[in-house]
Amino acid sequence: MFTIYVYVLETLADWELGYVTSELHSGRFFKKDAEPVSLKTVSYSKEPIHTMGGLTIVPDCLINDIPVNKASALLLPGADTWNDPKHRAIIKKAGELLSLGTMVAAICGATAALADFGLLDNRRHTSNGKGFLEMFSPAYQGLDFYIDEPSVADNNLITASSTGSLLWAKQIIEYLDVFQSDTLEFWYQYFSTGKEASFFALMRTLAPDKEK
Numbered sequence: 001m002f003t004i005y006v007y008v009l010e011t012l013a014d015w016e017l018g019y020v021t022s023e024l025h026s027g028r029f030f031k032k033d034a035e036p037v038s039l040k041t042v043s044y045s046k047e048p049i050h051t052m053g054g055l056t057i058v059p060d061c062l063i064n065d066i067p068v069n070k071a072s073a074l075l076l077p078g079a080d081t082w083n084d085p086k087h088r089a090i091i092k093k094a095g096e097l098l099s100l101g102t103m104v105a106a107i108c109g110a111t112a113a114l115a116d117f118g119l120l121d122n123r124r125h126t127s128n129g130k131g132f133l134e135m136f137s138p139a140y141q142g143l144d145f146y147i148d149e150p151s152v153a154d155n156n157l158i159t160a161s162s163t164g165s166l167l168w169a170k171q172i173i174e175y176l177d178v179f180q181s182d183t184l185e186f187w188y189q190y191f192s193t194g195k196e197a198s199f200f201a202l203m204r205t206l207a208p209d210k211e212k
Helices: 014-026 085-100 109-116 130-136 165-176 181-193 196-211
Strands: 002-007 037-043 072-076 104-107 151-154 157-160
Touching: 002 014, 014 037, 014 072, 014 165, 072 085, 072 109, 085 104, 085 109, 104 109, 104 165, 109 130, 109 157, 151 165, 157 165, 165 181, 181 196
Parallel strands: 002 037, 002 072, 072 104, 104 157
Antiparallel strands: 151 157
16 A cells, blocks of 8 residues: 655645545546555644645654555655655655655745755656746756746656646656556646546546446
8 A cells, every 4th residue: 555645734725635645545547456445644843734725734654654665655745844844855855755865845935945865866856947947946956957837756756836736636646556558648637637528538437447
């Protein structure tokens, strides 16, 4: 079983996690033989945090509770508080997971935290713009690896801009291999275009399992 640890911090950008957490938790489009996935919220303390949308989240566990193994993965959402030194511990943990070869996915402000720790210096990545990383991460030296796309997957590192949450979700789901490839493609097409044809194509990919 994969355990996906979702880091939560003050001013967390609620909408950036919506696509991926809803699909991984519900499993509504999972393929028949998909490996089970568990989601846990994690933070630097057990104190409640408050999202940008005004929601309150009580973390399930602490950073030290994340095992560094192939069954763990880490999601780092955007927030306005990433420059707080208390978040360095989760970035250190992200570095350990990346070195092991397991997935770390960061979006928006979380990419700046990775950049400041040197974790984007030698990996293809994206963010809210080259200037964003240079402005908020003085130690950033990965400009040659910057890709101007909404979301970029480089093996086990997946990064996205604040506008890339849907593609980010698609790449995370693809990495975890929990959807059939055609289900994932039509899922992405439907949510990116809203076209009725894509919705019914998505539903047809699930029909064989429903008939069994």
